[in-house]
Amino acid sequence: MAIFSKTCEYAMRAVFYVAQRSHEGYKVGIKEIAGHINSPEPFLAKILQQLSRDGVILSTKGPNGGFYFDAASLNRPLADVVTAVDGDDIFTGCGLGLTYCSESNPCPLHEEFKKVRNQLTHMLHTTTIGKFNLGLIKGKFTLNK
Amino acid sequence: MAIFSKTCEYAMRAVFYVAQRSHEGYKVGIKEIAGHINSPEPFLAKILQQLSRDGVILSTKGPNGGFYFDAASLNRPLADVVTAVDGDDIFTGCGLGLTYCSESNPCPLHEEFKKVRNQLTHMLHTTTIGKFNLGLIKGKFTLNK
């Protein structure tokens, strides 16, 4: 078990890749994305459809169509992607799986778990979708394998 | 999607409950545990069997039998429970799901994700199974619902 679901991992990888290509001025088809982030193509298509419905990513059909981001979207936090595909359990849920995480009726891990959760939340809110465009273009980061 | 799997959540809740009862001098049957941590009884049985096989929890069959911890086991880190049921992906895995998390070929999130992962690891290694015994007996913490 990893921290994020497969769905969420693919979503984040795809978003970073599309952001980079948008920065370079291109729209990207599902095939190209799947190839570059090493994900099953039809499954990824479903994930991007979801992100598109939620308005996180933009898309157009037809020749020269594909997925892309505009300037405003590039500034959205990665947290929006996570929420769209996995909901907000990861931001608010109890570490031991209690129905509600609360200060007044906490589980034993509450105080320490809250710190971890807050740091994760902070990371996902301060990381924008376009944050790694230059690094990706320079080849500093990898998104496949 | 929460951070831990259901299996792992039940395992941690069960372990804390059994630890408390061991501290009070009792062994606990699966029925009592399931009732107090609000988990499906047969499913929890499977989880505890796994922990028992891995030597994380102790058990004896027969009348007055049940699950329990000895003093040494009470000092083991909660991380051992997580590893036994979920493996160590959560301690070492890449946040974006790459096959290997590495410094030399990092994903974009690597630097920040590492911090989150390290804090989680630190929490699970410094929290012993018996750490909350007194708090639980005093009713400071909840393990059900």
Add this chain to the structure above:
DNA sequence: ATGATAAAAGACAAAAATATCTTTTATTGA
């Protein structure tokens, strides 16, 4: 020894996550 108790083990079932395939709709360019 014997019967009662309680975990261990194994087979099975349901639900959710992951993955695939086919058809439809929108867009483009000729």
Add this chain to the structure above:
DNA sequence: TCAATAAAAGATATTTTTGTCTTTTATCAT
């Protein structure tokens, strides 16, 4: 208008997680 392109949508399939049930084995008390 028409053919080509590419995402959207819907139906279906597989795998993993989650959950249940039955039988077996070990232990205890009598």
